[in-house]
Amino acid sequence: MPTDFKLSCVLFDLDGTLVDTAPDLIASLNRALAAHGLAAVAPEAIRPFISYGGGAMVRESVGADTDPELQAAILKTMLDHYQSNIAEYTVFFSGMAETLRIIEARGLKWGVVTNKRKRFTDPLMAALKLTARAACIVSGDTTANSKPHPEPMLEACRQAGVRPQECVYIGDAIHDIAAGKNARMKTLAALYGYLKPGDTPETWGADALIASPEQIPTWIESLTCR
Numbered sequence: 001m002p003t004d005f006k007l008s009c010v011l012f013d014l015d016g017t018l019v020d021t022a023p024d025l026i027a028s029l030n031r032a033l034a035a036h037g038l039a040a041v042a043p044e045a046i047r048p049f050i051s052y053g054g055g056a057m058v059r060e061s062v063g064a065d066t067d068p069e070l071q072a073a074i075l076k077t078m079l080d081h082y083q084s085n086i087a088e089y090t091v092f093f094s095g096m097a098e099t100l101r102i103i104e105a106r107g108l109k110w111g112v113v114t115n116k117r118k119r120f121t122d123p124l125m126a127a128l129k130l131t132a133r134a135a136c137i138v139s140g141d142t143t144a145n146s147k148p149h150p151e152p153m154l155e156a157c158r159q160a161g162v163r164p165q166e167c168v169y170i171g172d173a174i175h176d177i178a179a180g181k182n183a184r185m186k187t188l189a190a191l192y193g194y195l196k197p198g199d200t201p202e203t204w205g206a207d208a209l210i211a212s213p214e215q216i217p218t219w220i221e222s223l224t225c226r
Helices: 022-035 043-052 054-062 068-084 096-105 118-127 151-160 174-182 215-223
Strands: 009-012 109-113 136-138 167-171 186-190 208-210
Touching (some): 009 151, 022 043, 022 068, 054 068, 068 118, 096 109, 096 215, 109 151, 136 151, 151 174, 167 174, 174 186, 208 215
Parallel strands (some): 009 109, 009 167, 109 136, 167 186, 186 208
């Protein structure tokens, strides 16, 4: 890492990085499957696909060859239920609340860039009392393109009033790391997130691999010791 790197803003993916939304998303999926006469799925089987959206969760649950109209109906039921139960079980990953406090105490900005749609992102951030604390909130439909395109990352910088070269982006999927790199940001791969079987985050090109949120302040501290 260049010794002249100046960190101004820490950007997070939402699901699987900043907060653990899996319990609410999987509960909504199983509610939808039951409503359409299908068997529930085990959380551990679906959790790795959360970072790829509700459609991916449904496909993994019922099989990609299932009637597309049925898949669409299940997805609608799932998302409607999720919107009405946005933060019933969602919590910060262990250590993340303290990590945010440390970031703020250092005078750094932080924000969220997610592929989650605004209809879910905004009420979730509000329910967690994070809206006023975040310097930027960019959803999957905030810009014309979503991750891995750099446009959402650049929009986050515009909202936060920072330059991409002064940011680090933390995410748990290959498209997160690609998005950060495409915007010329530093990147950290969150190994504690929703990794899929066969994922090889060590090959994604991130600047570091983070096994837990507690390692984020350590990485930030290392910048001042160079």
